[in-house]
Amino acid sequence: MARYATSDLHGCLLSFQRLVEDKLKLTRDDELYVLGDYVNKGPNSRGVLDYLRQLQADGYPVVCLRGNHDQELLDAACGRLALTWAPDADRHVTLQSFGVQQAADIPDSYLCWLEELPYQLEVPGFVLVHAGFNFRLPPEQMRRDWNTMLNIKEFVLDASRLGGRRLLHGHVPTLTTEVQKQVDEPAGAICLDTGCVYRHNPELRHLAALNLDTLELTLQPNIEPDYYIAKRG
Template sequence: MPRYATTDLHGCLRSFRALVEDQLRLTAADTLYVLGDYVNKGPDSRGVLDYLMQLQARGYQVHCLLGNHDQELLDAARGHRPGQWLSAADRALTLRSFDVAAPADIPPPYLAWLAALPLTLELPDFVLVHAGFDFRLPPEQMRADTHAMLNIKHFTFDASRLQGKRLLHGHTPLPTAELRRRVAQRAGALDLDTGCVYRFNPELCHLAALNLDTWELTLQPNIEPPYPIARRPS
């Protein structure tokens, strides 16, 4: 049965549902890996979490990793620098989706679900992580560097550190044309974040899903209702 991976949903529930239901036509026999960043920036963070949790409850093989924005939401809910969490506009958008006034008021089931997410998953042919690894570190330190796994933006891929496996990650928005090029090359490290939430940027504004067995790439455009977000520099 097909295995798919996607990432960086950022509250884009309509786009994610269209990807899952209309494009991939996911069944309970398929497997979907989601590489983090379910919340913040987009219009419906709570809706994305609800949908993921519902898919899992209905027996779908949906495996989710923790992203840096998910960790930031957890930190804010636990009282760690809640006023410095996102911009004021982005905070308001996320909190409005949960219908709360402060991150500490987010219902506990969402926080518990996020807190239980792993940082990485190991498949026979791929290693999955949200942002990447610091390949300059010794192998045991590289796998324990939580900050890099959630936040690193630049690294030099070393397949020998992953026992020859390819790396799938997100976190750093990549133009869709560049992702197509890298998929065609079957690159050793592949960034699947095509910046769906950046609805004003025509080079981004898509969710990307990769079939891990056939390398077929599916791109779902952002179809969210209008929401305030700053233009990301091209």
């Protein structure tokens, strides 16, 4: 049995499939934790959701958390259009993957699946969340601050709040070399967003999966067909 975590798939279905099936060789005895952001930016948001749901239906222990892009898609589909969603180009690609013209027409099965995603999770040795926590808040309030868990980009870690566990998160595209440095530290936070969707940037453009027991980091390059995305960095 092995435990893995990864994050920020952003519609990169082929890259994620390669990671799961060829690099990790996931079995039904393993556990896979995915830290959110399945949709937007990349070419096949619907395909990513279909694949995750099929893995779960086939008996693979795949646990998915909620990311800010998943929440933004839910908000748009539920008519909360005043809230920020993706830029026009991203919206078009995302909606096209679902075969619809507007978010409200995305089939309910996808929206219900997204709506049930938790914001955080504790497993032996780790606390999992999409973006992070506001450690300045009282402990009980910190764990109910949903907006921060989805959106915070910088925080000062207070390890005493985590009960001896390390923090795993995504959300902020981070160079693979920096992620490896974080993994090698004996304590602290690890960001697993290695910017897979930014296919033009050779220092990003990977999915990263961490073995939670051996701390081995596995990288899968972006292998998606051509799609438009602005280069980051």
